[in-house]
Amino acid sequence: MKLLTRSLRLNLVLGFALSCLVGLLVFGILAHNVALDSYRQTVHQNLVNTYAENALRYYQQNGTWEGVDPGPGEGGGQGGGQPGGGPAGGPDGQRGAEGQGGPPQGQNPQGQNPQGGQGRDDPQKGMRPAKHLGILDTQNRVVSKTEVYPMGQQLDLKDLLFTKTLLVNGKVVGTAFEDPGAGASSPNQQAMINVINQTILMAGVIGLALSILLGAAMAGQLTRPLERLTVAVRSLKFGKQQEPVKEQGTDEVAVLTRAFNQMSDQLVKAEVQRRQMIADIAHDLGTPLTVASGYVQSMQQGKLAATQERLEVVYDELLLLQNLVDDLRLLSLADAGMLTLSLDLIAPEMLLKGIQKAFAFRAEKQNIRLTVQTDADLPEIRLDFERMRQVLGNLVNNALHYTPDGGEIRLLAKRTDGGVLLQVQDTGVGIPAEKLPYIFERFYRVDETRSPENGGGSGLGLAIARSIVELHGGKISAQSVIRQGTTISILALA
Template identity: 50%
Template sequence: MLKKLFLSMQSQLALAFMFSRVAGYVFFLLLLPGLTVKNHRDYLEETRFNAFAQQVQDHYARHQQLKDLQIIESATVLDGQGQPVVVLASTMALLDRRGKLITPLKGHQMGETPSPDDLKYVRTLSQNGQVFATAVQLKQPPGQPHTTDEKALLQSVYETVKVTLPLGLLVAFVGAIVIAHFLTLPLQRLTRSAQAVMRKEKIQQVPVTLQNEVADLTQAFNEMLKNLAQGEQQRRQMIADIAHDLGTPLTVVSGYVQGMKQGKFQPTQERLEIIHDELLLLQNLVSDLRTLSLADEGTLQLSVDEVPPARLVSGIQQAFSLRAEKAGVQLDAQFEKDLPAVPMDLERMRQVLGNLVSNSLNHTGKGGQIHLRASSTPDHLILEVQDNGKGIPEEKLPFIFDRFFRVDESRNHEQAGGSGLGLAIARSIVELHGGRIFAQSALGQGTTMQVLLPRG
């Protein structure tokens, strides 16, 4: 149990956050002495320098000259509040208007011009807009030992840290747990939902509470759940449709055979033809299901060859001309002259176009027209089957390539035009060629099916 707790992402995030805070505290404690002493020294040096410069300014304001400077070189001077401040005359000095030393400066000769790199503070002194001198202070060399005051300051800081450090770690620990829980909560919800899917329980969407990478993952997961639900619904519907489409012809065949066996019917030519037609429906349905199964597995084989589009279109027109004539529908073929041959499986593409023409014949009334067309662009061969039949309702158009979908929702093969697998098979074959298939339709005006195949 303890091992599982430490291996959880929430615990790992909390530990990572705590580690970063502890590392920050350690780093802070390592830098604390140097930074504290440095800031303290800088403050004192700046205070002394400002007091020094102010004393010179006040001296010049009273005497209008820089004589009697021994007052400035004494051990102490007064700051702006009248408090005594130690002045290290050897590290602070005055320069005249030419930048020459006029007071002693450690490591330099009188009258010398100190290098700007050696100076820490520089302040120009003026009276009534006229510069009369420049106050400067040397940089202190590094590595100076701590003074008694600095040691006392460090001790005070350490005492404060001793009190605040445990409190800060406690706050960091609580904050780490809260933040880790907040960050991992969406992942916990995703896990519970995924486990529910594994147990085949009711699928529920996971709420999106953040706007980050986890939110993107949650949205993708919800979309997957939606697709799973749709897929499960389609699977159940497909099973019901297959059962119905297999059951109907089997019932017809079984009824006739049982009647003949019992002597109720005579095996006439008409009855045998009915049985034969129903068996053909079963055979075609099984063949369609086999084709879709191979396409889904990616094992549907194509026998590709260079085929003239005119051969494909004219062959389909001739194959369906008798059926079109019986239905009172005009079926013609139109194609550009000298269309270049295109790589395709001729038999499979005949299956595609044959299905499209068959659908048009099923939904185009007497006196209607169906046009087969072939044209090309620099990149594609375009095949079209256009009719002026009943058309497809706009709300049903996006679903016509779904398996077992029928526009009129009829389960009668003769009325609905097959098993409802034809367009799904057509799309699979076209996509296997690297092409695309589209449908455009308006209710009462007809339908145009367009196939685009790459030219090479």
């Protein structure tokens, strides 16, 4: 059993062989039985037909069934019929062939009478029946004695296995039959059985050999892609980058290969992003810590005086550090599914007007118009008000960073199938098309020069927005055109 669990190829080959063997056994048994039954029926029917031909000759010569086949133990002289049916007077009293008998009473096998005179042709030549053969008259009464049925017994033709209607000039004169107890076995029949058995055995051996060869070929074809996948998995396990595994066909193995290639590609990207994220976290955490610790150390050593301005710099750096830590904690909770929502029915217009009010002073200071546009009779949407304010506030904050003076930011709410579409549109610088798919990744910055220390964000805002929106069951997406602006859409929040 251990061997079977170690090799899929061996399992497949043995499975093919076993299936073929079972099929061949079933086929062999059925073929043997059908062929043997057909052969037996043919033999027995031929015996009845031969006996019927002899009986007709007797009836045509005599016009009656009287005296036909006196039966075993009857008649005098050398020519009396024998139960086995061989010509009388033979060496052992046995018949030479089934269905044929010896001459009538009073004649020797050469048709001569005991006194040596030349007699007429034996009208019953070939009529001595086997013990299961007999003749019925037109009333289905036995007129030819057998070992099973006595003379004169009336039979039902339905009870007989093999029959042959006897016709003379188109008129039914009787029926030749073989009784149901017939089960003759002859050397010819045994030889036929041996031929059938040998043929089936030879076919089984050839079929089994072919099934093993075919199974080996098919097993190799099935397991070869799996072997390639195994090598690729082992390489991936040790962190080695590799070429995609070649896909062949459209079967389940090809689907598995395609899925593995996609997973491998995603793992490689995730590893690159993980390393980049660690570097970004170290950088974003290190910079404010370095600034704050430098000021504190200098003031502690008396090199700098602890002025209000310098204390405010330290405080700002620590606040930046605190915000970054809070963002990371929020993302970790969202990833772990531990970020809880307090859902309420909120009017979209109220939500957007609250955001407008919060950023109105800053927008006015930058000479940017901040407007709200909503469809009439919008349904209320179920969401966490504070979390969604955080998402929309982050989007508006980004738009204010990248929209020049005299530009416009529009907060929109539109009715859609099954929900409400919230949008933040700006007339800013836009996002390059090649960077648009990555803006919701963590620590990704469209402008890599804008880090927290020089006025940029941490690169976590849009990643947090996506996590919160998806936690609501919604979807966030972005469209942008360079020098025309960007639109961030939040879909299906109802």
